[in-house]
Amino acid sequence: MMLVAAYHPDMSVQRLERTEEVLQYDAVTITSASSSDFYKNLASTLRTWKEQSSLFQTRKSVSCLNDKLSEISGLAVDWDSYGAPAPTADTITQARDAIQFLWSRNLLPEVAAPSAEGGTVLYFSSGPQKAFLEFLNEGEVVLAQYSKDDEPNIRTLQNGLQDLDDNSVAEIRRHLLSAGTQHS
Amino acid sequence: MITVSQKLGVTSYLLALNTPESENGQIVSPILDGDTLYRRYQDDHFDADGDYIPAFFSFPDKRDNPKSGQSFLLGSLSCVLHALHRNCNDNRPLKPGVWGVLSMSVESVPKELEDFATHRMFYFRPVHKPYATCNAHCELFCTLTPNGLAYELPPRDVRTRFRIRIARSLKPTGVKAAIR
Secondary structure (H helix, E strand, O other), rough: HHHHHOOOOOOOOOOOOOOHHHHHHHHHHHOOOOOOOOHHHHHHHHHHHHHOHHHHHHHHHHHHHHHHHHHHHOOOOOOOOOOOOOHHHHHHHHHHHHHHHHHHOOOOOOEEEEEEEEEEEEEEEEOOOOEEEEEEEEOEEEEEEEOOOOOOOOOOOOOHHHHHOOHHHHHHHHHHHHHHHHOO | OOOOOOEEEEHHHHHHHOOEEEEEEOOOOOOOOOOEEEEEEEEEEOOOOEOOHHHHHHOOOOOOOOOOOOOOEEHHHHOHHHHHHHHHHHOOOOEEEEEEEEEHHHHHOOOEEOOOOOOEEEEEEEEEEOOOEEEEEEEEEEEEOOOOOOOOOOOHHHHHHHHHHHHHOOOOEEEEEEOO
């Protein structure tokens, strides 16, 4: 990265360490900065780093989850052909807030989906270990954890989203990670 | 008219050739463990590991008042294709999108679940509820006694556990149709 700055003084690289933060915006800048093969290759490498960076992937996932929630908010009654209610705006907001909180704790769901019960769901999966947070139109928030064969563990978060705290996140993470233990 | 993609195997012509039987006044009771249940799904109802996401299965049916169980088709009175036929969807065409058919054995329906908070038992079984245009229609029924006749709405915990158990058993049949 030091070489980049030396050979291309026009680049506005303020920080030269190979941090993900730098890669977030500089790969794009560099792409348009030069037409020579050297810089093309360099830009390509930086783009690859950017795309492989966990922070970039995480931001992309958060963006996809929020896009999905926007899509879900447009569903009409009977979206599943079996009479499922449309999710309320409140459950969409709750799911968005939960994603932000989970992101801050480095735990993101695999899927954001409508619930056929009426509401929204954030679904986690790690091999045979599954969990979901269900935000129901009636106001309940349910945390379910299960695997392939065991008795599912269901807990209603009595205070709704307020009960989605560090302990709950640790509980979900422990449950999901126990798959690795079982299969190692 | 339902237009169905030929690429996915099921055509509107094929559906027309396989019109579900109408109600004939005969009730299948009891439904045997060896029978099969069919139900529609959409592509995004499965996770990356190929497991059905329980959120896409509700219990009970949200439309019915008084409450009743979720709808399925009885395999002994239907074929897989009937799940995609409008006659088995309240005579309405399916919305645009890719639809498939799930199946599960009657045997895999949980027979009973306990409410851990009250220690009450809830009993589940499919019951034959033919529709005028769809004789194979049946519902998952919940009662407080093993062969009770009065539907009982179980508490949230039991309903969620039941949905997860059902989700584990539902498998795609491979029959799909793209509705335009």
